[in-house]
Amino acid sequence: MASRKLYAGVKLRETRTRLGLTQKDFAARLGISLPYLNQMENNNRPVSSTVLLALASEFGFDVTELSTGDAERLVSDMREALADPVFGDLAPPLADLRLAASNAPALARAFLELHRAYRQSHERLASLDEALGREDAALQPSPWEEVRDFFHYCDNYIDAVDRAAERFARNGTNPDDQERHAAETLESAGITLSKNDIPGLRHYDATRRILTLSSRLSGPTRRFQLLHQIALLTQSQLLEATLDLARFQSPEARDIARIGMANYFAGAALLPYGSFLEAAQEARHDLELLADRFGASIEQVAHRLSTLQRPGAKGLPFFFVRVDQAGTITKRHSATRLQFARFGGACPLWNVYRAFETPGRFLRQLAETPDGVRYLSLARDVTKPGGAWGAPVRRFAIGLGCEIRHADRLVYADDLDLTNAAGFEPIGISCRICERRNCHQRAVPPLERRLSVDPDRRGLLPYEVAE
Template sequence: MSTGKLYIGRKVRESRLAHGHTQAAFAERLGISTSYLNQIENNQRPVSATVLLALAEKFQIEMSELSAGSSDRLLSALSEALADPLFENYSPGMQELKLVVQNAPGLAHALVACHQAYRRNSEQLAGFDQMSRTSGLADPTPYEEVRDFFHFMDNYIHEIDMAGEKLAHSIGIPEAETGAALAAHLEMRHGVRILKAAEGEEVLRRYDPASRLLYLNAYSPASTRHFQMAYQIASLELKTEIDTIARRAEFRSPESVEICRIGLRNYFAGAVTLPYQSFVTAARELRHDLELLAARFGASLEQVAHRLSTLQRPGMKGVPVFFARFDRAGNITKRHSAAKLQFARFGAACPLWNVHQSFELPGRIIRQLAETPDGVRYLCVATEIAKSGGGFNASRRRYAIALGCEVAYAGDFVYADGLDLNNRAAFDPIGISCRICERASCDQRASPPFKRRLHVDHDLRSPVPYRLE
């Protein structure tokens, strides 16, 4: 097996932590020096064929997974960045890009970050027209920085996931009623009591540390109340672990650190209410039926779909899926892909994607077979969800969630039943976003792709008022 040079420091470190080894003990099991292992974990040296075989034999790391995941995401981000007209005189081939990602991932991340700063600068200047600002134009927003942190961590945080699963097992989840188990733990371990939030108080959760009272919105669904209780447990029990991870990320601003802390507590809440081993086993057994999984674990469809995108534990991975949440304007408010499909970092998603139809068919799960310009085919599932604070006059937030997998895994999903997976004509041609999609004949195109010259015929009008040369 020819692997080329592989820099898989994070995956090696995750495997070591999952087995509870120090660097010295792990290096001894692999038959290498501690200094060599330290260099591998910090991506200063690639892994050798001998180390790869030792990882597979002694720690059940699948070699087929070593170059996937974060490398695919980085390759997609780098490809999108270099599609910008800024680089019109440079058109690298896919093999060249793969070499950069594999051999110099730090350089690839730096280039992507520079391009993001350039894009933000350009967009803000366009929005402000001639208004000038002296600083901050090129910096990512704290929310964007934290979103990218989770994205390039494969949306899986090992220490937090293990802590959540350990707590779930200790209090009997999922066998016990989740809400009762969490409430009992909060009271017995921390002396925290659960009360209803005041009528008209528009909060999901409010904690008073002085009185040790946790107020929850009585009109929230049970799944939301359970999640908020688990979040509060993270605040009380995982401060050290969360602070360590946030500090290790080296964020640019204090705001990013605080948002990351929220994200890590949310991650813990998902890991408690949907504990890893129980959930991944149930997902296989129920063939990823979102409604059945939600009923079994007392969770919402969104919580289930999001959790499916985090099943990246070394040696126990779930089916690689993509997950995203959209608002009605087409903004992607959550996104992650463990599959080859990557979401556009700028601009809207492809209008041919079935997720946009979900708002027209509330309450229904819509299926779609789709093919991206690179020839990869997917099973896509989408549905509309609504969130309300309760009552006729309460505002109702509407979103659409999308979940899917490459067609090779479609048989693991109940949603593939009855679909002709072998008929290529059954797959709708979709793209990532118009600005990087090369499909010349798409009549839903919103904007021309970068690096393509346009031809306008004044005597001919087609659905798109130009053609690509």
């Protein structure tokens, strides 16, 4: 399959501005004409291989930054929004969506905000209790969705917070040393650390300056909660400055994002960027080896692998997802071309949903999405026991994967036949925007296609998806 041309005008223009160069000077350094550069910056021409080589050699630029997932995320999100029945047959072709995402990303995001506002207004009118007779019923995004989208479009990588966590960790990888350093940090700040059988995971009494961790916590969870509280106590200026830049629309969104930032710091300190990236490459991304080496959980390791997007020192582009037994996506991120649905669940043919059937085992899947991109996907259940008889057990499944072109760098691909096209299972994003016509697991019709219904004929479905 021919590779798609790279239109990255916005990224190219941002790069030039960051370097403080005029178009004339930038074109001269790249060895191209001024009109040619102007055409590329306005997405009238794709970025050529000559320009990519010049960016790398002249400026030491990581050319993979030009093809980050921003445009793919926007295209995926716009396709899902335009599948809403309110648009009817007005959905523009995919090529137009790609142009909008590449050339006018601010406009694309404004469209998504408008559709989200419409969707929430529709839901409030349907429930009435949120729409009638309430002074506080002003339309605004769900705080949870607003924070989710913030991390989504940051590529799930917050550079300043990540580097601060790495400095705090001192590149240490020994779990006991990490925990001792964290405890000493609290002690130097006049905070007492205790472990007791308390409800929940963690409680900080600001008046008495006592941090209490549940004595039931496993080692990885205990260290994570300890580092989370340290982030709130010692990194507040950094976290607040980052939150200021995000410009959330409600105090609730900012409060949720603050927790997300502290979680990010904890994960980055538990698995420091440089040492973790080096270890991941050395272990060929063996999750169990990495979890053992860093004293972390499988989920923490998988999630961290998907955040290794530091400019100039990127790890493999992974997608990461966590689902519950009802199929609800509770965590999601993708540095690959595969993008998750903003609303509802994912494709039921994906192996992450089969992980509940085989507890304690990794499942591998070779999968192909409707756009022809092939992936190696791992899935495993993650059980979070309550620590006592009668305490609730939380069960999730996680999925981690990358495009098949990176599979040789994963230990999980060693005995798989990656050349056999028949070995790749067809998966989609979600039924409502999936283009496959003959899927035996389709739950609802695709909103972008017309249906053909014949009462005298029944196949796998009571309708056929028209061409």
